[in-house]
Amino acid sequence: MNESMARHTSIRVGGPADLYVTAEDKDQLEQVYALAEDAGVPITLLGLGTNVVVGDNGIRGIVLILAGTFRETMFSGLQVRAGAAVRLSVLSRECASRGLTGLEFASGIPGTVGGAVFQNAGAYDGQISDVTESVCVFWPDEKRAVWLSCAEMRFGYRYSVLQERQGVVLYLNARLGLGDPEASLRKIEEYNARRRKSQPLSYPSAGSVFKNPPGLSAGRLIEEAGLKGFSLGGATISPVHANFIVNTGNATAKDIRMLVEHIKNTVWETHGVRLQEEIRFVGT
Ligand SMILES: Cc1cc2nc3c(=O)[nH]c(=O)nc-3n(C[C@H](O)[C@H](O)[C@H](O)COP(=O)(O)OP(=O)(O)OC[C@H]3O[C@@H](n4cnc5c(N)ncnc54)[C@H](O)[C@@H]3O)c2cc1C
Incomplete structure (x- = not known):
C-alpha cells in the first residue's frame, strides 16, 4: 500500500x-x-x-x-520463449553466450521483455519485431490469453497493437540465428561502449524522450534549438544527449512535463517539426 x-x-x-x-x-x-x-x-x-x-x-x-514464472526463459534450438518479466539485457547476453544471434542490439535496453514488446524497443540495427515469431497476450476484457503472430502485433517504429488495445504480454517466442558466441558478445561490448559514450547513463532518466521524426534525429533538433543543458527545476536536458531528460537530484514529474512541453514548443518554433513523446506519463 x-x-x-x-x-x-x-x-x-x-x-x-x-x-x-x-x-x-x-x-x-x-x-x-x-x-x-x-x-x-x-x-x-x-x-x-x-x-x-x-x-x-x-x-x-x-x-x-x-x-x-514470467521471469523464466526456455531455449529450444533457434527458438527462445522468454517470460514478459525477463530483463532484456539478460536475455540478450544469454542468447549471445549460447551462440544465438539477433538480440545483441537489446543488451543495453534496461527494461523487460514485456515493455520491449509493447513499445517494439530497438537500438542500433535492430528492434524486437525483427526476432518475434509470436507473442502470448492476455486480454483482460476477454479474460483469456491468445498467441498473436508477429503480423498480428502490427509492429511499427516504437509501436505495437498493444498501444491501441490494453493487453498484457505474458511470453515472447523469438527466433534467432545461428551465431558465434564470441562474435555476439564482442558486438554487445561494442554497442555498450557506444552507449556509454553517447548517453548520460550516470543520471536517472527514462531513455529517449521523443521518437525520431521520419528522416530526422530528435536529439539533433533539440540541440539545434539551443536547448542542450537547459533546466527546469531538477529536470535537465542532458548536455551529453539532448533527447534525454535527466533527473539531477530533485526533479518532479511536473518539472519533466513542463520541460517536455517547452522542448516541443521550441522545436516547433525553430524547425516547424512536431515532436512526439516516446516516454509515457502515467498516473496523476
Ligand atoms: C538509459 C536508458 C536507455 C534506454 N535505451 C533504449 C533504447 O535504446 N531503445 C528503446 O527502445 N528503449 C530504450 N529505453 C526505454 C526503455 O528501456 C524501453 O522502452 C523498455 O522496453 C521499457 O521496458 P520496461 O519494462 O521498463 O517498461 P515500463 O517502462 O515499465 O512500461 C512501459 C510501457 O510498457 C507497458 N508494459 C510493460 N510491461 C508490459 C507487459 N508485460 N505487457 C504489456 N505492456 C507492458 C507499460 O504498461 C507501459 O505502458 C531506455 C531507457 C533508459 C532509462
Whole structure:
C-alpha cells in the first residue's frame, strides 16, 4: 500500500501507488484482474519502469508487476520463449553466450521483455519485431490469453497493437540465428561502449524522450534549438544527449512535463517539426 513509485522507475520521480501487486503466474494475473473488475479499481501495468514518468500524486488503484514464472526463459534450438518479466539485457547476453544471434542490439535496453514488446524497443540495427515469431497476450476484457503472430502485433517504429488495445504480454517466442558466441558478445561490448559514450547513463532518466521524426534525429533538433543543458527545476536536458531528460537530484514529474512541453514548443518554433513523446506519463 502507498508504494512510492520513485523507487520503481528509472527516472526516480513519482508519488505513491495505492496498491503495488505482483502476479507470479497466469492464475494470479487472472485473479488480480477479476478482483479489480469487481471492485472497480483500475490497473496500471508496469515492467521495470524505464520508459515512464509517474505523476507526483502517484497512481490510483493497482500497479501490477509480473514476476515468478514470467521471469523464466526456455531455449529450444533457434527458438527462445522468454517470460514478459525477463530483463532484456539478460536475455540478450544469454542468447549471445549460447551462440544465438539477433538480440545483441537489446543488451543495453534496461527494461523487460514485456515493455520491449509493447513499445517494439530497438537500438542500433535492430528492434524486437525483427526476432518475434509470436507473442502470448492476455486480454483482460476477454479474460483469456491468445498467441498473436508477429503480423498480428502490427509492429511499427516504437509501436505495437498493444498501444491501441490494453493487453498484457505474458511470453515472447523469438527466433534467432545461428551465431558465434564470441562474435555476439564482442558486438554487445561494442554497442555498450557506444552507449556509454553517447548517453548520460550516470543520471536517472527514462531513455529517449521523443521518437525520431521520419528522416530526422530528435536529439539533433533539440540541440539545434539551443536547448542542450537547459533546466527546469531538477529536470535537465542532458548536455551529453539532448533527447534525454535527466533527473539531477530533485526533479518532479511536473518539472519533466513542463520541460517536455517547452522542448516541443521550441522545436516547433525553430524547425516547424512536431515532436512526439516516446516516454509515457502515467498516473496523476
Ligand atoms: C538509459 C536508458 C536507455 C534506454 N535505451 C533504449 C533504447 O535504446 N531503445 C528503446 O527502445 N528503449 C530504450 N529505453 C526505454 C526503455 O528501456 C524501453 O522502452 C523498455 O522496453 C521499457 O521496458 P520496461 O519494462 O521498463 O517498461 P515500463 O517502462 O515499465 O512500461 C512501459 C510501457 O510498457 C507497458 N508494459 C510493460 N510491461 C508490459 C507487459 N508485460 N505487457 C504489456 N505492456 C507492458 C507499460 O504498461 C507501459 O505502458 C531506455 C531507457 C533508459 C532509462
